[in-house]
Amino acid sequence: MLLLLPKDIPKIDEDDPKSRRAAEVIAKAKEENAKSVRAKMWAYRGVSVPINVFDFTVSRHRDGPDLFLIDRDYEGTLLGDCYGANTGIHMRSNGLVVHAACVAHARRKAEYALGNHREHATALLKCFNRLYDLEDQCRHMDWDARFAFRQEHALPVWTLLRSYLENEMSKVSTKEKIGEAKGYLLNQWDGLVKYLGDGRIPIDNNECEQLMKQVALGRKNWLFIGSVAAGYRTADLMTLCSSAIRNDLDVYAYIKDVLDTLLSGSTDYASLRPDAWAKSHPESVRHYRAEERRQRNARRDRARLDRRLSQSESE
Structure with a gap:
C-alpha cells in the first residue's frame, strides 16, 4: 500500500x-x-x-x-x-x-509444471494430494495424536517423494518448469517437512x-495511508476486527466494549482477548458461524472424496 x-x-x-x-x-x-x-x-x-x-x-x-x-x-x-x-x-x-515452509506453495510449483512435463508433475501432485488427504483425516485430532498420525502415514509419503525427486527426476533440466519445482522442493526440504515433527504446525499457511x-x-477502498500513525492505527483496528470474526463475536459489541474498557483506564488486557471476552459475554457469540464452517468443511471434504474416488477409478 x-x-x-x-x-x-x-x-x-x-x-x-x-x-x-x-x-x-x-x-x-x-x-x-x-x-x-x-x-x-x-x-x-x-x-x-x-x-x-x-x-x-x-x-x-x-x-x-x-x-x-x-x-x-x-x-x-x-x-x-x-x-x-x-x-x-x-x-x-x-x-x-x-x-x-508452506506445503501449498511447493504444490503450486508442481501445478505450474503440468504443461512442461506432465508425467513428473502428475506424480508430484499425487504425493501432495495424498498428504492433504491425510491432513483431512487428522484435522480434528489433538496435537499429540496428530503428530503420531503424521509420523505413521505422512512421513512415508515424503520419503517416497524424496526418492522420486532424486531418482526418476535425476536428469531433469533446471531450466524447465519441472526442474524449478524439483529445485524448490529439495532446497526447502527441511522447512517443508517441519510440520511432521509438531502436531501444532499446520501443513500450510493458507x-x-x-x-x-x-x-x-x-487497500482498494482507502487507496493510500495518509501517515505512519494512521498505518499503525489501521493495523490495530484490523487486528481487533479480524480476531473478533475468528472467535465468532459480534464485532461491533466486542470493539465497543474493548474501547470503552480501555478508555476507563483498565489495564486488564488478558480479559479483553477475544477468546476470553467471549466467555464473559456469551450473548455476543454468533454460534451460527460455527455451523456455517461445519457445512463448508463438509462440502470441501465431499469434493476431496469425490476426487479420490475419481482418481481410483482412472487408475
Whole structure:
C-alpha cells in the first residue's frame, strides 16, 4: 500500500526500532523528492492462541518479521512461504525462531509444471494430494495424536517423494518448469517437512494468507495511508476486527466494549482477548458461524472424496 509522505519527518521514538526505521525510510524518500513510499501490512495468525494480528511497517521487506518477532524475543515456529524475510529468520534470531515452509506453495510449483512435463508433475501432485488427504483425516485430532498420525502415514509419503525427486527426476533440466519445482522442493526440504515433527504446525499457511484479502479489500477502498500513525492505527483496528470474526463475536459489541474498557483506564488486557471476552459475554457469540464452517468443511471434504474416488477409478 502507498504511504503519502508527510511534510515533516515523523517524531522518532528512540525505544522503538520500528519508529526509527520508518523515519530513516521517509527521510531518504524525501531526499529523492518522492511523493509516496510503498509500505507493507503483515498478517500473523496464532495457532495455540486464537488471535489474528496485523502489523504495519515502513521499511525494508524483511524488517517486518524481524521487528515483530525477533525484537520482541519471540521463540517458536514461523510458518510461511520461502520468501527471504522468512527463511533467514532462524539465523537472524540466533535459532530462537524456526521457519516451517508452506506445503501449498511447493504444490503450486508442481501445478505450474503440468504443461512442461506432465508425467513428473502428475506424480508430484499425487504425493501432495495424498498428504492433504491425510491432513483431512487428522484435522480434528489433538496435537499429540496428530503428530503420531503424521509420523505413521505422512512421513512415508515424503520419503517416497524424496526418492522420486532424486531418482526418476535425476536428469531433469533446471531450466524447465519441472526442474524449478524439483529445485524448490529439495532446497526447502527441511522447512517443508517441519510440520511432521509438531502436531501444532499446520501443513500450510493458507489460513493466514486468507487474512491478506482483508488488507486487499481495505487497500482498494482507502487507496493510500495518509501517515505512519494512521498505518499503525489501521493495523490495530484490523487486528481487533479480524480476531473478533475468528472467535465468532459480534464485532461491533466486542470493539465497543474493548474501547470503552480501555478508555476507563483498565489495564486488564488478558480479559479483553477475544477468546476470553467471549466467555464473559456469551450473548455476543454468533454460534451460527460455527455451523456455517461445519457445512463448508463438509462440502470441501465431499469434493476431496469425490476426487479420490475419481482418481481410483482412472487408475
